[in-house]
Amino acid sequence: MGKYNWAIIGTGWAASDMASALNKENGEIYAVVNPHKKHADQFAKKYHVKKAYYNYMAMLADSNVDIVYIATPHTFHYEQIKQALNAGKHVFCEKAITVNAAQFDEVERLACSKNLILTEGFTLYHMPLYQKVKQLIADGKLGEIKMVQVNFGSLKDDDPTQRFFSKDLAGGALLDIGGYATAFVRMFLDTPHVAGTSVKFFVTGVDEMSGIILKNGKEQMGVISLSFRAKQPKRGVVSGTKGFIEINNYPRATEAEVTYTVNAHTSETNKISVGKIDEALQYEIRDMQRYIEQGHDDGELEFSRDVAHILDDVRSDWGMRYSFENQMQ
Incomplete structure (x- = not known):
């Protein structure tokens, strides 16, 4: 695999990781x-970065940059993605990749028109465990998937001034963790598709807590529970006619427990273990660079579009x- 030069925009905790x-x-x-020279210089020194830029467009003008990693707040992503793609750079953007579907559709079309890779930073797309789980389902081991x-759930401070609760910054649980x-x-x-929802709003008008039911043409269902002021386990369950799979810490999962329901009274349980949690971001990096090598992703952008x-x-x-959407067409 070739050598790729990454440029990071942003110097917060996601950029540091x-x-x-x-x-x-x-x-x-x-x-x-980073537009603040002190922050850019400190970050460059700490993480052994060759060049510190204080202007985004100046970085994009550097022909040596291959991939731009965007780790800024949600509301900056749309413009920064467009600018990077128009400069001929591949883009790996933290979630949520855009704040709405119209923005997503536009940057997806732009990436396709320029034959550039655009990827959203959902670690679960890249954890090797999911390849094993999806193969097990494809082999029919769980029977027909039903649900x-x-x-x-996150426990954010009860502080209306935080960006997590700001309508101006696309706050709320849905966009921050619901993705x-x-x-x-x-x-x-x-x-x-969305079959039903219920929501509790925070005092600022963004969603604090919600329940979402999804359904498709096969009559399969998805049930989602989100909260911003109550911690929940990051737990996913895939259920079929022959058994179910439980995955804890699913954004960076390395283990799944499979229960085969032999009959109404008997079951057997197996475990699948693969990957390392502390290599989650390295899996993302490897996949991004592989996508560039092969000229396309493995279907993740389609998933992101649907999301x-x-x-x-x-x-x-x-x-x-x-x-800000009130001013958009």
Whole structure:
């Protein structure tokens, strides 16, 4: 596999985690961007980055940059993705890749028109465990899949000034953690649509807690539980006519427990173990670089497209729009 120069935009905790992974995987990082010189220089020194840029467009003008990793707040992603793609750079963007489906559709079309790779930072797309799980299902070991259940709950401080609760910054549980849960359902159900929702809003008007039911043409169902002020286990269950699979810590899962329901009174349980949690971001890096080598991804952008449209439909059901969307066409 060829050598690729990564440029990181942003210097927060997500950027720091990716920088550590890039150093482990590739041995070096080409560039980092932050408009605050002090932050960019400190980040470059800490993570052994060759170049520190203080202007995003200046970094994009550097012909040595191959891949731009975006780790800024949600509301910046759309413009930064477009600028990077128009500069001829491949893009790996943290979730949520865009704040709505219209933005997603536009950047997807742009990436395709320029033959560039665009990928969203859902670690569960890249954990090797899921290849084993999907093969087991494809082999019919669980029978006919009937239902997928998934939880995600964070305990954020009860502080309306936090970005997590800001309508101006696309806050709320749905966009911050709901994408992971929806992506999990989409991995196991073909093209689900929103069949029903219920929501509790925070005082700022963003979603604090919700329940979402998805359904598809095969009458399979997905049930999602999200919360921003109550911790939940990151637990996913895929259930079929012959058994079910339980996956804990599903965003970075390395183990699944498979229960085969032999009959109404008898069952047997096996475990699948593969991968390492602390290599989750390295799996993302390897896949991104492999996608560039082969000229396409393995279907993850299609999953991300469906997730973006589902999240839009959920918000439509709630009647919730982010502040800036009121000025959008």
